[in-house]
Amino acid sequence: MVGALGVRARVLIRPKAGILDPQGQAVERALPALGFGGVANVHVGRLIELDVEDASQVPQMCERLLANPLIEDYEVVEVQDAAA
Amino acid sequence: MTLAAAPHRELGLTDAEYDGICERLGRDPNALELAVFSLMWSEHCAYKHSKKLLRMLPTEGPHVVMGPGENAGVVDVGDDLAVAFKVESHNHPSAVEPFEGAATGVGGILRDIFAVGARPIAVLDSLRFGELDSARSRYLFDGAVKGIGHYGNSIGVPTVGGEVYFEPAYEQNCLVNAMCVGIARRERLIRSAAAGVGNRLVLLGARTGRDGIGGASVLASAELSEDEASKRPTVQIGDPFEESKLVECCLELLDRELLASLQDLGAAGLSSSSSEMASKGEVGLDIDVSRVPLREADMEPFEIMISESQERMLCVVEPERLDQVLALCDRWEVRATTIGEVTDTRHLRVFDGEELVGDMPVDALVDDVPLYDLEPEAPAGQIYPAPPARVAERCSAEDALLALLASPNIASKRFVFEQYDPIVGSRTIRRPQSADAAVLVLEADGGSGALAISIDGNGRRVACDPYTGAAEAVLECARNLACVGAEPLGLTNCLNFGNPEKPHIAWQLTRAVEGLRDACLALGVPVVGGNVSLYNEGGDGPIYPSPIVGMVGKLPDPEAVPRTGFAQEGHAIALVGMFAPALEGSELEKLRGRLGDALPPVDLPAHADALVRVRAAVRGVELPTAHDISEGGLACALAECCIEGDLGARVSLDGDEAALFGEGPGGVIVAGPRAAVDSIEGAIVIGEVGGDALEIEGALSVPVSELRTVYEDAIPAAFAG
């Protein structure tokens, strides 16, 4: 569904390096069992997508609500016209 | 719209059934009507093959407030309180997606309970999977337990008990049966019959999407591209957060007496809820699907009528109360929309705005459904393959005991119950594994004493002898209640069987229902509700016949409830009840690779008397320990008492393997101060609590620590590595 607002932002949130990520480890263990070798360094995070009028506000949204900076890193990966 | 040739067959209707629909309508059904009939006339909704059989079950009793036919059975527990309870299956969805299948199974049974006006206070579950050396069975087991935990824990209803068995016969068709118990002041109970011509029909809760439509999508008017086909999911997704708001909202609506009737939406969604409400009330209903809040745009009217989106309820409201209802729902952040009204047409009429898109007589949908007679035929011998042998034909008693404790059917279920919250609500005084039944006190609800709840069934013994096996399930449930001093008030059952059109399955079903009936009559326990799940079979054959029994009872003194564990050095250990152990149908026989085709007959009236005496003993004397004998026989039961109490025992018994490991109904181990135990009529003292090993004279001596390691490690070990 396309929003009427200006741009569509995509935020990736990952666990901070150095903090134990058991979800990532569980996935890393499960893949070889299915026949996929050569996999390492798996981490599991979250994706948040939103239509916004002012894309410059997205980092602040991340700081205040979308991520917990104590234990997570965030990255605004994509900002494009909502109509695209 | 014209229909493609014979879509009714794709929807599971026979040609004869299709003709029956045309006859009742006086014309051919349109696509929407066909979709609705295909679901209302499905086995799951109509009980075509079981309804006649179920009529033989006893449903009356002095404590019964609501019997079969309402959303849940209800019994009176004194102090103006009533307890509602029911068990339901969610087998096929769980085999597709175990997490969501099991979660929505819990969600569904919770709704049945608050639909009668009771606050859900406990969940129990009975599960069946293939053996744990199968990756698929581990996947289904793991997913189902996580799903039950997720839903129950999130909504704040404690999961207080349950059982799980692993047998090859369930490899392709797992079983997930969820039971819920709720409590209400008697005056808050509500029925589901729609009433009051002109009253409004209001839909509460989640938006409606395409959940559960699956097979009926053959009726969609547009051709679906490959891409869009994925938008028609068969799996229902549950949202416990939405349901927690719905529970509070509905209970407050009832407290304020704002509703004329209430019904939950389950299988077949709006179609079944509305037609069942109309049928009970002997009224008609007009529904406008364009008013239903949707999760996806462009849903067709038939999709809206049969969607199985979760967390929705239907209520009937008098026009002058409508504003108050909407305001209360708003405060709870529960969506509430008027979607129709009660009429005197005795028809379910579906509108899309102004346009009439479906018109069906309510009787044709609910009461006038073709019912079939079963054609039972006893098989010549055992129809199931023998299980693989895992234990030597001749082995020491010690080896047999350790093999049994390591068998997943007997081993500790800690892996399961530690994923559940049994304590939220602060009523639970006996958590899983600490006693034979869950015990919940009623004080905070204004009641006295406590409720005891258990759910039981052993499919393998029923496969040996459906009549006796089913009767034994009832006895076992009552025995678990007796071990905590509770008197049964009512029973709910879920009948899980294969294809009833096959004569041997029809025979299993018939004999099992007869066994249930006779056991209920002997014990004086009425059946207040239940569920049937048929066609549980695949290419490898049918599941074991699995009648699952849930019971609720009451006990007067919560302070005196025994535990399974031995409590103190020096306590006397005795056998009470009526116990005639035999190896037929036992777990040891299974481990030896044998599945028999008979069980020793059971004297039901004698067992009923014995249970009364066990209950009286538990209530009457100081008995810190009581544990019933079931899988694995007396030796396993003693081992469990030692493990749970972290105390050894010195016991002497006469007899052979059958005495140690034989199974059968009626036996209970008790332990307590010598004087107390001696005062129990008919008790046979067999030993004393003490030391740090289980010693059975002349048979075995095993340290409790070793018993514990084997017992606790078995199931986690299946998941390690």
Add this chain to the structure above:
Amino acid sequence: MKFGVVRFPGSCDEVDALMACRRFADADLLWHGDSDLAGIDAVVVPGGFSYGDYLRVGAIARFSPLMESVIEFARDGGPVLGICNGFQVLCEASLLPGALLPNDSLRFVCRQVEVAVENPDTPFTRACDQGDLLSIPVKHTTGRYYAPPGTLPEEQVVLRYAPGHNPNGSMNDVAGVCNEAGNVMGLMPHPEHAVDPLTGSADGGRLFESLAMVPVA
């Protein structure tokens, strides 16, 4: 002393907490949408799945009108106890150091555990002695405590899981912490489910007993 027990959409153990508080003092439920704390001397933020644990545990509850008042109440020195989900909310609100992460087993775990009282000089533990062992149940999926190195002084560790009792992989076996001023505490175990020997243990009652002794204006 009057306790206020917060209720969010999705709270599960708020009535249990209310009943536990009422064994020791007056107590009422506080609706998340109201911001009025008048008459309340101590706030309890209970366990459950507030807002369905959506986004991150406790992340949305932290912004409710009532929580804005609770934050102000805490900054003014008022006692605030966060239990399980409540602990998560207080960390999200930065009233306590650290954060709660998924259990290392990745499973929900419900188990009776023993916790040792490491700091008896808080309003929450005054009825206890140093080293006392309390038997209290835990029940959570996201209870692994973590604080970046150097951000948690030792005196702010109030409760520690006894050896062998850490159910979730918490850093240094930390079970409960307080803020620097000592008026805000969070713990993963559920003391409200340990106030009656009939349901298992009464050790948790000592936290409510301690709070009930806090002098009120």
